[in-house]
Amino acid sequence: QKEVEQNSGPLSVPEGAIASLNCTYSDRGSQSFFWYRQYSGKSPELIMFIYSNGDKEDGRFTAQLNKASQYVSLLIRDSQPSDSATYLCAVVGRSNDYKLSFGAGTTVTVRA
Amino acid sequence: EPEVTQTPSHQVTQMGQEVILRCVPISNHLYFYWYRQILGQKVEFLVSFYNNEISEKSEIFDDQFSVERPDGSNFTLKIRSTKLEDSAMYFCASSDISPVNTGELFFGEGSRLTVL
Numbered sequence: 541q542k543e544v545e546q547n548s549g550p551l552s553v554p555e556g557a558i559a560s561l562n563c564t565y566s567d568r569g570s571q572s573f574f575w576y577r578q579y580s581g582k583s584p585e586l587i588m589f590i591y592s593n594g595d596k597e598d599g600r601f602t603a604q605l606n607k608a609s610q611y612v613s614l615l616i617r618d619s620q621p622s623d624s625a626t627y628l629c630a631v632v633g634r635s636n637d638y639k640l641s642f643g644a645g646t647t648v649t650v651r652a
Numbered sequence: 653e654p655e656v657t658q659t660p661s662h663q664v665t666q667m668g669q670e671v672i673l674r675c676v677p678i679s680n681h682l683y684f685y686w687y688r689q690i691l692g693q694k695v696e697f698l699v700s701f702y703n704n705e706i707s708e709k710s711e712i713f714d715d716q717f718s719v720e721r722p723d724g725s726n727f728t729l730k731i732r733s734t735k736l737e738d739s740a741m742y743f744c745a746s747s748d749i750s751p752v753n754t755g756e757l758f759f760g761e762g763s764r765l766t767v768l
Contacts, residue, residue, distance in 0.1 A: 586757070642696070
């Protein structure tokens with residue numbers, strides 16, 4: 541079983557719509573959860589993190605965490621063409637684990 | 653704004669040769685990482701380094717790989733005898749807080765390694 545699983549996409553949404561990205565993880569003891577964005581040929585950059593169950597909003601982005609279901613999601617509201625990128629879910633496992641494990645990413649294309 | 657810098661940006665080498673990839677993490681950061689990304693694939697963890705020693709390494713990080721922090725500022729990844737399958741983008745990252753405490757990893761722009 542993969543540590544972090546994401547739908548690879550591509551996910552195509554019209555400009556102004558909501559893009560919904562999903563991620564599941566296998567380690568029930570996972571502590572911290574991150575969403576990174578990676579433009580083609582570039583390095584990952586942090587969008588936001590979440591560590592408590594529920595929702596966390598930051599501008600047009602909302603992360604949702606459900607530890608019981610081992611599920612974390614990212615909503616992008618009012619999607620813009622500049623949001624077109626690959627979105628990486630990343631998870632830290634046990635409390636003494638320094639490793640950030642990445643999913644394969646979901647590619648999002650926002651159509652103008 | 654402080655950033656992680658990596659050199660070289662692109663290196664081409666022959667199979668079996670040794671390669672050293674260099675990174676200068678952000679100066680007050682304590683946690684250092686190497687990740688790699690084979691073209692079209694996911695970002696894979698190689699190794700983490702804290703308090704001048706390896707804190708964790710993956711199955712990929714076998715005896716042909718080593719890391720050093722030779723002078724308190726640089727952080728290097730050495731691949732002793734490169735193989736074709738080592739061709740990838742190698743990312744260095746650093747953070748001031750452990751990711752288990754939601755510390756953000758700041759990534760460098762990457763070093764693309766091509767093994768012929």
